[in-house]
Amino acid sequence: MHGKESIRMFGIHSPLQNRLLAALPPAEYRRVEPYLEPVAMRRGTVLYESGARLSHVYFPTTSIVSLLYVMADGASSETAAVGKEGMVGVPLFTGGGSMPNRGVVRNAGYGYRLKEHILKQEFNRIGELHSLLLRYTQALLTQMAQTAVCNRHHSVSQQLCRWLLLSLDRLDSNELNMTQEMIANMLGVRREGITEAAGKLQHSGIISYCRGHITVLNRAALEAKVCECYHVLRGEFERLLPDDSIHTAHPAGGPVLAEQNPAQYKTTCHGNT
């Protein structure tokens, strides 16, 4: 079942595809680089359980990790998502150790991890990694705040648009592997609600949805439908963690990534509009 996933891991990979790592000055990057362990992140893998202590922090490159809150009755909500713009394991350097949510891979892909003490060592040097991670923490705060507001005030359909766009941004892609049921769990709504909202988007020709595989056909239309939450978040992320803070000439997206999200991983759809 996971054979295909291991195949797709053999693209051109580099820790520099993670924007935090890429933004490190060369001296700092060289210091941590030997300790960065490549990790194949498989969908559904739980990086950490609610309240558990992490042994590593993860820097996704082509994967997306969901910070999922699971309640006592089983209901769930994604409070934030982490892709190549960020890092999983903030509680390790804030000193809290754990958080009451789950970190689960929701989009298979690649990433790099670092042992706790290596991260802490470099963090405590109070160099660029220190300030980068603090800025990222603020971006995470903003993301959670925006999620709270969006949950309160916006329709399922608007939230779906936001969720889609935020996911696509993190993949530099227009495709996504995710069933409606999974999306419903992330947004904390019913599966039928997603079916309805996604159905409308599909009839409008904005997306094409088939058995766990979504393709965005008209991104501009999606951006027109989404609530302000997406634009605010995107603006804040760019302000706090600008693309041009990357110190190498290594392209952080583009054609390289296309090869890393091959179609082979998804189910094939017949009448894919």
Add this chain to the structure above:
Amino acid sequence: MHGKESIRMFGIHSPLQNRLLAALPPAEYRRVEPYLEPVAMRRGTVLYESGARLSHVYFPTTSIVSLLYVMADGASSETAAVGKEGMVGVPLFTGGGSMPNRGVVRNAGYGYRLKEHILKQEFNRIGELHSLLLRYTQALLTQMAQTAVCNRHHSVSQQLCRWLLLSLDRLDSNELNMTQEMIANMLGVRREGITEAAGKLQHSGIISYCRGHITVLNRAALEAKVCECYHVLRGEFERLLPDDSIHTAHPAGGPVLAEQNPAQYKTTCHGNT
């Protein structure tokens, strides 16, 4: 109109009523203490506007500050609240400068503020203040995540209970000055929704509500009605910022505070059950 407020400010006040300041080791506390400016925080005062740069950070002692997100159409939601357990102005030390929400005093009281450069100076010494503020940032993350989840899954009535309990905890009191309209703005729901939920609590004898003045009569019953969100948050706050991290023998609650939240500040109610 604000004469009464200035009267109530002349109680016994100390920066040590703020738990972050109280948790500083003596050496660090002595270093910042000369720069702590006492501030009378009046209800409605906007400490910072969305996107604006702060000149000071605030350490509430007997006041509560609401981190309020106001949307383009005027709808609003509180994403977190800050009382004596915390600090207003996290973006100053994370390096982001601003956040897309508003910091507004929702419970009049006292606090202390510190100029930006003094805070940064001490923060950059990487002592206890540094780790305290990081732990507090994590507590803030947790609070926002929990707000997001609660907004999604719980009824207005449960959220009201959570909001009441979190507010009372920050005041060490069983009374609160807040109209239903204001609460509705914080929770991002209709005023009538609060009227209904509060009415039920009142008929059950759990609270007594009259024209902007709430008294909790049966806290145990309130805790029995509230959703898990409150308990999770309370647990996390105690784990991250324990009371016994306070280095002085100065009591951080109790009878001293009773004098600081006098009944004179509110409207008088006739048939107060």
Add this chain to the structure above:
DNA sequence: TTTTCATTGTGAGTTAACGCACATACCGTT
């Protein structure tokens, strides 16, 4: 091919919260 399972689509009835309109109650002031 047939079977089986996961995924998506759809319909009917229910509920919580909404928007709006207005009645009532209370406080401070004149």
Add this chain to the structure above:
DNA sequence: AACGGTATGTGCGTTAACTCACAATGAAAA
């Protein structure tokens, strides 16, 4: 005592989202 403004209570129709049940479809396995 009367008044004006703020705060709270209430009723009614509307709506978005929910629960539940089940049909239809595509993909993979037998």
